[in-house]
Amino acid sequence: MPLYRTEGICLRSYELKEADRIVVLLTRDQGKVRAVAKGVRRPGSRLAGSLLPFTHSRLLLHRGRELDKVVQCEAVFGFRALREELERMAAASYLAELADGFLGEKDPNAGLFPSFLASLHLLAGHPDLRHALVLVQGLLLASLGYRPELDICVHCGADLEEGREAVVYHPGEGGVLCGRCGSERKGRGTMTISRGAWQTLRRLWATDPGRLTMLRPGKAVRGEMETLLRATMIHRLERRPKTLDFLDLVLRESE
Ligand SMILES: [Zn+2]
Numbered sequence: 001m002p003l004y005r006t007e008g009i010c011l012r013s014y015e016l017k018e019a020d021r022i023v024v025l026l027t028r029d030q031g032k033v034r035a036v037a038k039g040v041r042r043p044g045s046r047l048a049g050s051l052l053p054f055t056h057s058r059l060l061l062h063r064g065r066e067l068d069k070v071v072q073c074e075a076v077f078g079f080r081a082l083r084e085e086l087e088r089m090a091a092a093s094y095l096a097e098l099a100d101g102f103l104g105e106k107d108p109n110a111g112l113f114p115s116f117l118a119s120l121h122l123l124a125g126h127p128d129l130r131h132a133l134v135l136v137q138g139l140l141l142a143s144l145g146y147r148p149e150l151d152i153c154v155h156c157g158a159d160l161e162e163g164r165e166a167v168v169y170h171p172g173e174g175g176v177l178c179g180r181c182g183s184e185r186k187g188r189g190t191m192t193i194s195r196g197a198w199q200t201l202r203r204l205w206a207t208d209p210g211r212l213t214m215l216r217p218g219k220a221v222r223g224e225m226e227t228l229l230r231a232t233m234i235h236r237l238e239r240r241p242k243t244l245d246f247l248d249l250v251l252r253e254s255e
Pocket residue numbers: 153154155156157158177178179180181182
């Protein structure tokens with residue numbers, strides 16, 4: 001069937017000839033889809049409102065050889081706060097760049113859409129945006145299958161020693177290192193986090209996504225979590241997200 005229905009979230013879009021636009025959508029069951037929205041830049045276009053960045057919509061699409069085409073589109077939730085409030089917009093752009101970068105086209109990932117949608121709700125409505133950012137990065141890594149190993153040493157498999165004040169983490173190896181492997185690799189791409197941050201990260205990935213906001217790390221622990229999550233994202237993505245500098249800038253300005 002060349003026509004199919006799905007739900008999607010617009011990750012980004014760019015202009016095409018005349019009044020058309022290409023939208024990059026994260027869809028519920030087809031993964032990432034690039035589709036042409038014809039005439040969307042004309043005044044009064046019926047598609048325009050429901051294809052704005054971060055809008056969650058119900059779509060009817062026509063499958064094409066190279067590009068699909070948006071036939072119908074109806075907004076489910078507009079996420080206005082993510083377009084109108086600068087800090088929230090910067091945070092959502094960062095999340096969208098990550099999802100866009102991690103996903104290949106039409107590579108379905110059943111867990112990603114609901115988790116991404118929940119993340120947009122957190123970024124749009126959470127009273128503490130820095131807190132929400134830690135939660136959504138945790139959600140994204142988990143739904144992509146990139147959750148770091150925090151229980152045993154990723155190098156030798158030993159259990160992490162009880163009672164250590166600090167834990168060594170290696171973004172490149174995807175998890176924590178025991179005392180011996182940690183000191184052998186010191187300074188070679190490792191980072192050290194406090195026991196408190198390590199415990200809170202374990203809790204982050206053991207908590208049901210719907211109850212994540214119950215997790216309320218203090219400022220210092222949250223800062224460590226943010227550093228670890230970012231380092232993991234950058235390692236997985238193999239580059240620094242372009243939106244990150246802008247996000248840092250607006251977060252600093254809002255302090
Ligand atoms: Zn080890």
